[in-house]
Amino acid sequence: xxxxxxxxxxxxxDVVIVGGGxxxxxxxxxxxxxxxxxxxxxxxxxxxxxSRAIGIHPPGLRALAAAGLEDEVRRRAAAIxxxxxxxxxxxxxxxxxxRAGTVLSLPxxxxxxxxxxxxxxxxPGALRRGVEVHAIHDxxxxxxxxxxxxxxxVSVSARYAVGADGVRSGxxxxxxxxxxxxxxxxxxxxxxxxxxxxxxxxALLHFEPAGVVESFxxxxxxxxxxxxxxxxxxxxxxxxxxxxxxxxxxxAFDPDAADAPSAFExxxxxxxxxxxxxxxxxGDAAHEISPIGGQGMNLGWLDAMRLDRDxxxxxxxxxxxxxxxxxxxxxxxxxxxxxxxAAFNMAMGAPASGLRLRVRNAAVRVLGxxxxxxxxxxxxxxxxx
Numbered sequence: 001x002x003x004x005x006x007x008x009x010x011x012x013x014d015v016v017i018v019g020g021g022x023x024x025x026x027x028x029x030x031x032x033x034x035x036x037x038x039x040x041x042x043x044x045x046x047x048x049x050x051s052r053a054i055g056i057h058p059p060g061l062r063a064l065a066a067a068g069l070e071d072e073v074r075r076r077a078a079a080i081x082x083x084x085x086x087x088x089x090x091x092x093x094x095x096x097x098x099r100a101g102t103v104l105s106l107p108x109x110x111x112x113x114x115x116x117x118x119x120x121x122x123x124p125g126a127l128r129r130g131v132e133v134h135a136i137h138d139x140x141x142x143x144x145x146x147x148x149x150x151x152x153x154v155s156v157s158a159r160y161a162v163g164a165d166g167v168r169s170g171x172x173x174x175x176x177x178x179x180x181x182x183x184x185x186x187x188x189x190x191x192x193x194x195x196x197x198x199x200x201x202x203a204l205l206h207f208e209p210a211g212v213v214e215s216f217x218x219x220x221x222x223x224x225x226x227x228x229x230x231x232x233x234x235x236x237x238x239x240x241x242x243x244x245x246x247x248x249x250x251x252a253f254d255p256d257a258a259d260a261p262s263a264f265e266x267x268x269x270x271x272x273x274x275x276x277x278x279x280x281x282x283g284d285a286a287h288e289i290s291p292i293g294g295q296g297m298n299l300g301w302l303d304a305m306r307l308d309r310d311x312x313x314x315x316x317x318x319x320x321x322x323x324x325x326x327x328x329x330x331x332x333x334x335x336x337x338x339x340x341x342a343a344f345n346m347a348m349g350a351p352a353s354g355l356r357l358r359v360r361n362a363a364v365r366v367l368g369x370x371x372x373x374x375x376x377x378x379x380x381x382x383x384x385x
Contacts, residue, residue, distance in 0.1 A: 012157045013037045014315055016145050018133050018171050019164035020044070022053075022108060023283030023300035025115035025127070027162060029067040030308035032122035036315060039156060040119070041131040041145065043165075047116075053108045054216065054224060055080075055294030057382040058101035063301035066308075069114055076114075077104035078217040083203035085364050089250070092207065092361055093368020093376075100377040103203075105218050108297065128154075136161060136174050138277040140321070159319040160311060161279045164300070167269070169285035177281070178272035184290050184343035185268070186350065187232045191241045191261030195223035196252040205349075207364065208248040209357055212349025214292075215251075225253060226292070228349055232263030266290040266346065268339050274303075274332050275324035282307060287335035290342040292349065298382055299338050303331050 015031055017024045020042025031038040056064070056077065064073050080103040082096040097103060119126055131154050133147040143161040147154045163171025172179065195217060197204065206213040211228030218224055227244045238255035245253040269288040274281045283300030290296075306327050314323035352360050367376050 012142055012159060013039050014158060014319075015039075015160050015162065015311055016041065016143065016156050016158035017162045017164055018136075018145065019166060019169075019283070019285065020116075020127055020129065021164065021166065021283065022112055022115060022297055023304050024162070024164035025112060025119055026063060026067055026301055027164065027282065027304040027307055028119045028126055029069075029115060029122055030063075030304060031311065032119060032126060033067065034308070034312050036312065038123070038126060039158070040127045041133060041147070041154075041156065042127060042129050043132050045130045047109055047112055053291065053294065053297040054105045054218060055298070056104040056106055056111070057294070057298045058103070059382050060298035060301045061101075061104060063298075063305050064111075066305065067115070067118055069118055072114060073104065073106060073111070076110060076219060077106040078219045079103075079201055080105055080203050080217055081201045083205060085205045085207055085368070086249075087207045087357075087361050087364075088209070092364040093373070095368065095373050095377045097377055097381055099374065100381040103294075103381055105216055105224075107218065110219075111297075133165075133170060136163075136171055136279065138279060141319075143278045159278070159315065160323065162282055162307060163279065163285045164282045164304075165285050167284045167288050169281065171279065172271060172281055172285050175276050175279060177276060179269050180272055182268040182270055182339045182343070184339065184346045185266065186290075186292075186346050187229050187263065187265050188226050188292075189229050189232060189236055189241050189244065189261055189263050190224065190226045191236075191238060191253075191258050192218060192222050192224050193238070193254050193258035195221055196254060197223060204251075206249045206251075207349060207352075207360065209351060209353050210248050211351045212292075213245055213248050213251075214349075228351070229263070230351075232265075236261040236263045264291075266292060268342060270332070270335055270339060273328055274335075275328040278321060278323070280307060280324045280327060286331070287339065289335070289338050290346055293342050293345040295338045295342060295382060299335060302334065306331055 015038040028040045084094040085092045238258035242253040242255040282303040
């Protein structure tokens with residue numbers, strides 16, 4: 001008699017994550033630490049060479065600590081221990097982050113590299129690069145994701161799926177989830193150069209009549225500069241950004257030591273819902289937050305922390321269909337608060353003159369004295385989330 005053939009194992013993963021940016025990679029790490037079978041599908045074959053987000057706030061650092069990366073992030077990052085707001089050479093307010101928690105500065109490219117390496121340690125092969133997702137189907141008891149990798153068909157099934165595929169999320173579009181525009185839109189120039197301010201651990205905010213100029217420490221003795229502009233130049237140059245910085249602040253921006261700057265439009269959107277059936281949205285796929293204030297990446301990491309907990313609980317009790325109900329409600333409310341905070345930040349940094357300038361500067365002075373100063377520090381470091 002032939003030997004009995006054992007039944008084939010269930011090919012389904014526990015979770016499929018679409019998007020291998022900082023949020024998708026962190027979620028993959030968190031789930032892998034629990035022993036949950038998660039796979040991350042990423043369209044790009046390699047990481048982008050441009051530094052985008054740099055701020056790691058205390059809640060974001062706690063998320064990275066849960067993945068086992070806190071010590072290495074602290075070693076690599078520059079610490080921002082306080083900030084100062086000025087206008088036309090006068091100090092409007094200053095704050096220390098001693099109680100609220102130090103903000104760290106590390107380019108997103110380096111953070112993603114750490115997360116990718118950590119995921120490889122925890123679950124080798126979990127990240128699959130070069131996979132373009134074309135469709136997602138919720139089958140009731142599981143989810144099927146289909147696409148291709150270099151022309152070869154790819155099909156992945158899992159009990160749950162998470163779309164962490166960015167602002168232009170294909171997962172969100174394929175689910176038919178609305179993308180609501182929110183208040184707050186402006187243009188900025190951004191560039192990195194040598195830090196000649198003499199203040200390597202301070203965030204410097206210049207609320208000038210012609211528009212805000214912000215600068216933040218970076219590792220390696222560099223500083224990031226961000227300036228409001230009415231219309232961005234067709235081809236941003238270091239000289240153009242240096243002219244804006246010097247004309248508004250009198251500060252030193254060495255164009256010869258600068259990387260190529262970039263122009264961007266800061267907009268804000270919120271998904272009409274952050275889950276549908278067995279699929280959840282996270283990070284920029286669920287909420288686009290203005291980078292003014294540095295909340296976006298950290299907010300996405302907090303999404304990942306909540307999903308890690310909710311997915312683990314759901315998988316323990318048979319993977320019910322309604323696993324994301326609480327996640328949708330709680331995280332969407334947090335995103336709405338972050339959008340309001342970012343809109344306030346953008347409004348404070350817009351050009352102002354006359355009575356409006358005087359009122360704004362008076363408001364900043366009021367916020368810079370106790371007890372409001374402590375509340376402002378908590379907002380800046382995202383402790384309120």
